[in-house]
Amino acid sequence: MRNLFLFLREHYFYFLFLLLESFSLILLFNYNEFQGSSLYSVSNAVSGSFNNMFTGISEYFSLRKTNRVLVEELAKLHSRIPEAFYTTDVNIFYKKDSIVKLEYKYISAQVISNSTNKRNNFLMINKGSLHGIVNHMGVIIGNKIVGQVVSVSPHFSWIMSMLNKDSRISGKFKKNNQLVNVEWNGGNYRKGQVKEIPKHVLIKKRDTIITSGNSDIFPEGLLIGTIADFSDVQDENFNNGEIFFSTDFNSLGYVEVVVDMMRKEKDDLKASFKQP
Amino acid sequence: MTSRTVFFNILRFFFLVFFQVLILSHINLGGYINPYFYIYFILLLPFDIPGWLLLVASFFLGLSIDIFTNTIGLNAAACVMMAFFRPFVISAISSGPESLIGDTPTLRNQGVKWFLYYSIILVLVHHASFFYLEIFRIKEFAATFVRMLLSSAFTMVLVLISEYLLYPRGK
Numbered sequence: 494m495r496n497l498f499l500f501l502r503e504h505y506f507y508f509l510f511l512l513l514e515s516f517s518l519i520l521l522f523n524y525n526e527f528q529g530s531s532l533y534s535v536s537n538a539v540s541g542s543f544n545n546m547f548t549g550i551s552e553y554f555s556l557r558k559t560n561r562v563l564v565e566e567l568a569k570l571h572s573r574i575p576e577a578f579y580t581t582d583v584n585i586f587y588k589k590d591s592i593v594k595l596e597y598k599y600i601s602a603q604v605i606s607n608s609t610n611k612r613n614n615f616l617m618i619n620k621g622s623l624h625g626i627v628n629h630m631g632v633i634i635g636n637k638i639v640g641q642v643v644s645v646s647p648h649f650s651w652i653m654s655m656l657n658k659d660s661r662i663s664g665k666f667k668k669n670n671q672l673v674n675v676e677w678n679g680g681n682y683r684k685g686q687v688k689e690i691p692k693h694v695l696i697k698k699r700d701t702i703i704t705s706g707n708s709d710i711f712p713e714g715l716l717i718g719t720i721a722d723f724s725d726v727q728d729e730n731f732n733n734g735e736i737f738f739s740t741d742f743n744s745l746g747y748v749e750v751v752v753d754m755m756r757k758e759k760d761d762l763k764a765s766f767k768q769p
Numbered sequence: 770m771t772s773r774t775v776f777f778n779i780l781r782f783f784f785l786v787f788f789q790v791l792i793l794s795h796i797n798l799g800g801y802i803n804p805y806f807y808i809y810f811i812l813l814l815p816f817d818i819p820g821w822l823l824l825v826a827s828f829f830l831g832l833s834i835d836i837f838t839n840t841i842g843l844n845a846a847a848c849v850m851m852a853f854f855r856p857f858v859i860s861a862i863s864s865g866p867e868s869l870i871g872d873t874p875t876l877r878n879q880g881v882k883w884f885l886y887y888s889i890i891l892v893l894v895h896h897a898s899f900f901y902l903e904i905f906r907i908k909e910f911a912a913t914f915v916r917m918l919l920s921s922a923f924t925m926v927l928v929l930i931s932e933y934l935l936y937p938r939g940k
Contacts, residue, residue, distance in 0.1 A: 506820040510853040513828045517849055520842030521902065540839050547791070606839075610797035612904050612913070615839065651839065658904070679904075679912060680801075 541649040544606040544617060559746055597712050598752040599633075600624055602650070604745045609682035614656040616640065618748060621648045631710040631751040637740040638662065638717055639748050641710050650750070656682055656742055663708045664717045666694065667701040675702065675717055675736060682742050684721060687734040694732075696723045702736055709759060712751060716740075774815055774872065782830060785810050790837040801916050804923045805844075807834055808895050809931065811852055812888055815872045820856065827852035840903075847899035854894050862886045876932040888928055889921075896921045 501508065552559075602618035620626055622645045632639040632652050640654040653660060655677060662675045664687070671694045677685040690696060700720040706713030716739040723734035753759075789807040797803050811827050818826075831848030835841050862883060863869055871878035874887060900917040 506824070506853075506856075509821055509824050510849065513824055513849045514846060514853070517828070517831070517842045517846035518902075521840075521846060522842075539836050543790075543837060608797075610801065610803055612909070617839070679909060 538646065540606070541617060541619075541646070545619065548603070548605045555746065562746065596753065596755055598754055599749040600626065600752060601747055601749050603747055605649075607654075607742070607745055609654075609656055609743045612679050613658055614654040614682075614742070615643075616652040616654055616745065616748075618650050618652060618750070619648065620750065621645045621650050623647045625752065626650050626750055629710060630753070631712075632748050633711065633715055633751060634740060634745055634748045636715050638704060638711055638715050639740060639742070639745060642750065654742060655685070655738070655740070662711070662717060663705045664702045665705040667703050669694065672705055672707070673702065673734075683738055685718070685736045685738055687720065687723075687736050688731070690723070690732040690734055692730060692732060696720060696732065696734060698722070709753065709756065710751075712753075778810070778814065781810055781813065782826075786830070786833050786837075789834055794838060798923070802919045802923050804920065804927055805896065805899065806924055806927045808848065808851060808892065808924070809928055811848065811855065811895075812891060812928065813873055813875070814855075816859070816869055816874065817872065823852050823855065824849060843899065843902055846902055847895050850898040851891050851895040855891060858887060858890050875936045876929075877936040884932070889925060892921050892924050892928070893917075896924070 600620055602620035602624075604616050605619050606615075606617040608614045608616075616632075616639070618632070626642055626645050628642055628645065630642045632641060638655060640652045640657070640660065642650050643653045644651040655662065655675075657677065658679070660677060663672065664675045665672050671691060673690050674688045675685055676688060687702065698720055702717045702720065704711040704713060704715040704717060718736040718738040718740075721735045721737040723732055725732055785807040789805070793804050793806055807830065810830055811823075814823060814826070827848040828845050831843075831845030832841075834844040838844070859869075859874070869879070874884065876884040879887070896917045900913050900920070904913050
């Protein structure tokens with residue numbers, strides 16, 4: 494026993510190193526399971542309020558641009574209100590909502606931290622569970638995709654950007670509805686990869702890829718990007734392509750979180766089916 | 770270690786953490802290159818620091834950066850790795866304990882060649898652990914390697930600039 498203590502004392506540097514290193518690695522790899530833990534919420538709260546302060550300062554420098562974006566948005570919305578339409582038939586106002594039911598609701602939020610330079614990029618926004626955000630909701634800007642919510646605290650949400658090794662978005666060709674997958678392999682944040690394009694699909698440059706709506710995260714028809722390049726490999730079953738993202742991930746100011754009002758119904762439907 | 774050294778190291782700890790999270794984390798050249806200058810703290814710890822304090826201080830340095838950047842454990846693991854290698858690097862490149870002049874490893878005390886060996890090896894250890902832990906994939910080995918080298922170069926430039934600014938020759 495005495496020898497053991499002497500041995501430990503002699504080599505404590507190695508043991509302490511192993512202890513601290515494995516502790517860090519456990520923290521790192523269990524990161525996602527730590528959402529409920531106190532350490533994670535401390536980190537989220539600290540970085541949240543800190544980023545809030547920092548954004549508060551840097552916001553002044555982009556007021557002009559924000560103004561322009563808001564004016565454009567206002568014009569777009571004005572053109573959509575009922576008063577902007579010339580009504581030919583009064584009957585349309587009698588249609589009750591059993592046919593048209595609100596499926597998606599949008600919560601606007603400000604991006605308070607963002608990155609495009611890492612292999613795995615995340616954003617933080619200033620809305621959280623208090624505002625009705627839960628995990629797996631999609632995040633968009635205008636009609637373009639941004640990412641999905643991976644964790645929420647009362648006032649902030651942590652969003653996995655499209656620019657992440659775990660992001661995989663189900664998309665389709667706008668021209669013929671052929672399904673593909675979109676990923677990001679790192680490097681240039683304007684370009685991603687389109688995987689699993691069936692051989693028989695004729696691809697052209699500048700073909701538009703939109704969301705398929707298959708994933709329950711994004712509604713159908715949001716812009717992902719346009720084909721920038723593609724390869725025709727003879728001995729494989731699928732072609733791969735390069736996509737130019739429509740979203741400029743480096744200049745996200747205000748984004749919208751997509752709330753799928755029928756999410757529960759869809760999930761229940763899937764769960765109710767038992768494999769025979 | 771005198772209490773003056775301890776005081777300056779604590780001050781340096783906070784300064785470097787805030788410098789890193791307020792300014793350097795927002796820099797990315799060409800979408801690829803991020804400096805991780807905060808590890809300058811580990812480089813500048815005194816020679817006679819006890820082993821346990823070296824490891825623990827480095828762990829908390831990494832963890833404080835992690836808390837601000839929401840990457841719990843990533844910087845901490847890289848920093849502990851770097852701190853672990855520090856004593857071995859020092860003894861490998863010095864001809865003996867008596868050849869170390871002064872109480873902290875600086876460019877002025879130890880000479881350009883010694884300091885370059887010392888800092889380049891340790892910065893590479895840190896950046897290699899950092900970038901490969903962040904990716905944790907063998908597939909993108911080459912691309913990550915380039916990122917690591919470029920970022921290490923950037924960090925080294927910052928380290929050398931501050932060496933020349935803080936400890937000018939012939940002062």
